[in-house]
Amino acid sequence: MKIAILPGDGIGPEIVTQAVKVLNALGEQFELETAPVGGAGYEASGHPLPDATLQLAKDADAVLFGAVGDWKYDTLDRPLRPEQAILGLRKNLGLFGNLRPAILYPELANASTLKPEIVSGLDILIVRELTGDIYFGQPRGVRECPDGPFKGQREGFDTMRYAEGEIRRIAHVAFQAAQKRDKRLTSVDKANVLETFQFWKDIVTDVHKEYPDVALDHMYVDNAAMQLVRAPKKFDVIVTGNMFGDILSDAAAMLTGSIGMLPSASLDANNKGLYEPSHGSAPDIAGKGIANPLATILSAAMMLRFSLNKEEQADRIENAVKKVLAQGLRTADIYEAGTTKVGTEEMGNAVVKALG
Ligand SMILES: NC(=O)C1=CN([C@@H]2O[C@H](COP(=O)(O)OP(=O)(O)OC[C@H]3O[C@@H](n4cnc5c(N)ncnc54)[C@H](O)[C@@H]3O)[C@@H](O)[C@H]2O)C=CC1
Ligand SMILES: CC(C)CC(=O)C(=O)O
């Protein structure tokens, strides 16, 4: 089985190194091939998603991705900016289904900024559409404002759009995920304001007819943001568009103690996938050896489960993560008094040791 390893920028290489160590300790015969991506791709060959990196990702059975981006690239033309690499991989590989499970491990109940009684036992799944919406809609750019009080001035604009088929396929992913859980699905939209999301709501409602065993409700995204911090355990599965899912999943990350705990799977129609932590390249802590590698290690577990058909090995990794947390080991982002603060590498080593 071939796995493309794309560490990227910032803390990307630090956390991916730990996940690779864990994969190598499983005793499986994986073929791992590493390639530059993001700012590292730009430095290596003048493009954030070099042709060879994209080809490797296409040829592999799965992709393990770190993170891309650094402030120093923010003035480059947009097509050359590191973030285009992850957007390009998602689009080129057809990875429309993004699963972001927000699970609070009992040992981290006090690491969350919310009261333990609000978050303990939390286990929700955010299903984010990943290849459409305003992140990809055309046209976009900066132009001369054609009308209104600011006519003649420059204006920035983007296009929000969703095709029926795009909504249907992510709705099926979400309903099927809900069927395997508590059979409750909340579709998050902004149908009270946006045409795109009234359409979204109508299509999700139509797809629901095929899943009568799942209870569907609809919620506006502003209310969903509030409910996520007010009573997050009321959710089971959330399905939403690309931008709302991006924002809500960062909020959900804090319910689990830290964004360094939130893994993700980005899947195509055949469960081929890219696996990455939900966070970015964290330039503020890059190179310090303090980043939490657990979201990446847990993403590797999702890779084993969803794309490589190695359920038992996925369980081994997840159990090892539970074990190190029970041992009291914490990176700085989840540290609290009475626990043992460890760095990125020590945390990775502890997970390897706990594999059993
Ligand atoms: N998929 C990707 O590659 C993504 C890339 N980005 C890029 O990452 C760069 C930084 O973006 P930010 O908005 O700062 O978001 P970020 O997620 O990188 O960091 C936000 C905050 O969370 C902390 N953090 C993130 N991951 C952590 C970890 N594993 N352990 C401990 N603390 C962690 C950071 O130190 C920072 O204070 C930007 O260039 C952005 O475009 C952002 C999100 C996703
Ligand atoms: C480049 C961004 C769209 C990445 C991001 O924030 C995410 O996928 O969560």
Ligand SMILES: [Mg+2]
């Ligand atoms: Mg994000």
